[in-house]
Amino acid sequence: MEASDEALLAGLAAGDADAAAAFVRRFQRRVYGLALTILREPGAAEDAAQEAFLRAWRHAETYDPRRGRVLNWLLGIARNVAIDAVRLKRAEPVDPETLAATVLERGDADPGDVPGFADRQRLREAMRALPADQRRALFLSAYLGRTANEIGVLEDIPLGTAKTRIRSAMLRVRAELGVADGH
Amino acid sequence: MGTDADCHEVRGLTAEVALGVADGEDRARVLDHVVDCSECRHELEDLTALADDLVVLAPEHEPPLGFELRTVRGLQPKRRRRRRWRIPAVAFAAAALAATTATASVLFLVRDDRRLAGEYRATLSEANGTAFRAVPLRDTAGGKAGTAFVYEGAPSWMLVTVDSSSPASQAELVTRDGRTVSLPAFTLSSRSWGGVLPLDARQVAAIHLLDATGRSVLVAYLPDSW
Numbered sequence: 001m002e003a004s005d006e007a008l009l010a011g012l013a014a015g016d017a018d019a020a021a022a023f024v025r026r027f028q029r030r031v032y033g034l035a036l037t038i039l040r041e042p043g044a045a046e047d048a049a050q051e052a053f054l055r056a057w058r059h060a061e062t063y064d065p066r067r068g069r070v071l072n073w074l075l076g077i078a079r080n081v082a083i084d085a086v087r088l089k090r091a092e093p094v095d096p097e098t099l100a101a102t103v104l105e106r107g108d109a110d111p112g113d114v115p116g117f118a119d120r121q122r123l124r125e126a127m128r129a130l131p132a133d134q135r136r137a138l139f140l141s142a143y144l145g146r147t148a149n150e151i152g153v154l155e156d157i158p159l160g161t162a163k164t165r166i167r168s169a170m171l172r173v174r175a176e177l178g179v180a181d182g183h
Numbered sequence: 184m185g186t187d188a189d190c191h192e193v194r195g196l197t198a199e200v201a202l203g204v205a206d207g208e209d210r211a212r213v214l215d216h217v218v219d220c221s222e223c224r225h226e227l228e229d230l231t232a233l234a235d236d237l238v239v240l241a242p243e244h245e246p247p248l249g250f251e252l253r254t255v256r257g258l259q260p261k262r263r264r265r266r267r268w269r270i271p272a273v274a275f276a277a278a279a280l281a282a283t284t285a286t287a288s289v290l291f292l293v294r295d296d297r298r299l300a301g302e303y304r305a306t307l308s309e310a311n312g313t314a315f316r317a318v319p320l321r322d323t324a325g326g327k328a329g330t331a332f333v334y335e336g337a338p339s340w341m342l343v344t345v346d347s348s349s350p351a352s353q354a355e356l357v358t359r360d361g362r363t364v365s366l367p368a369f370t371l372s373s374r375s376w377g378g379v380l381p382l383d384a385r386q387v388a389a390i391h392l393l394d395a396t397g398r399s400v401l402v403a404y405l406p407d408s409w
Contacts, residue, residue, distance in 0.1 A: 002324060003326065012258065021255045021321060021404055028250060029246065032244050042247065049246060057258045120239060120240055143238065148199060171198070174229060
């Protein structure tokens with residue numbers, strides 16, 4: 001029987017070498033994929049993905065299953081590592097339209113085997129339905145860690161407008177998903 | 184419970200806090216408020232869950248070959264010498280006997296450790312070998328899907344067995360200095376395959392079994408020293 005994500009994380013925290021290997025094997029494509037999406041450069045993405053696993057190992061005991069799945073927790077770490085790397089390199093910010101195209105146009109590799117595939121497709125559709133300016137603001141903050149202030153500068157809009165775009169996008173997507181759920 | 188004005192101000196910030204892009208002052212303001220305001224707390228929880236889901240949309244991507252090995256090595260605490268010393272005397276001997284009789288299943292009989300160690304040494308000496316190791320083969324989900332038996336000698340060789348049908352038809356070794364070495368194509372007849380290695384087995388850090396497209400479907404890691 002296949003070990004659960006939580007069991008592997010517990011094994012990782014306890015220093016179990018087999019659990020560590022299984023944990024990396026299970027999540028490496030997702031962690032590396034997210035790092036590559038943000039950093040756009042394979043070498044930097046590999047460094048970031050390795051660092052994300054290292055931080056997950058060091059802080060495994062902080063994972064709280066009530067606050068979300070192991071995958072979400074791990075990808076949250078990977079996102080932060082990749083954003084730090086972007087800031088450290090002072091790299092040109094990725095064009096949010098390119099980012100959106102990468103994330104929204106490419107689906108999961110093998111939908112039949114991927115848990116949560118339908119939920120992710122609905123989320124993609126809700127993101128596609130956003131007005132372009134709100135979608136850009138949401139991608140800049142969710143994937144690149146840009147603050148409202150930075151988005152204001154990048155998009156050449158007032159701070160208040162940037163804040164409104166972020167919030168409106170989030171509420172709109174949430175409402176779309178809520179309607180689809182029948183809430 | 185906050186006032187309507189408090190809630191209005193906080194609701195203007197919850198999305199940024201959920202996305203992790205609020206500054207420290209705004210974040211503190213929101214977190215302080217939601218302690219006593221259940222409506223704003225629910226909104227923050229909803230938006231935080233949504234923000235977490237957004238990054239899950241990023242497409243998967245196969246990392247470079249050797250990524251797993253390099254990453255796993257960084258995650259392993261230093262082993263205790265005593266523990267490593269005790270396991271091989273029994274486990275290795277049993278694995279060696281099983282592999283050499285080509286049954287590919289470990290028939291572990293209760294024997295005296297000393298006698299097993301003697302048989303182990305005799306098996307190794309057949310090809311000037313010094314070590315034999317069995318390591319788990321893992322599938323893409325991290326589950327154990329078989330075993331790789333690796334013999335260090337002249338020549339070094341390996342035998343892999345899988346627990347169920349597998350699309351693996353090629354093998355690639357990752358060496359300790361980061362090189363990749365391709366092995367000839369094979370078929371997993373009777374769910375096993377074996378062959379001579381073109382290098383010393385101790386130089387092998389990982390064994391990847393690949394499908395016809397070259398994607399790694401099973402992997403086994405060898406410890407740094409054995």
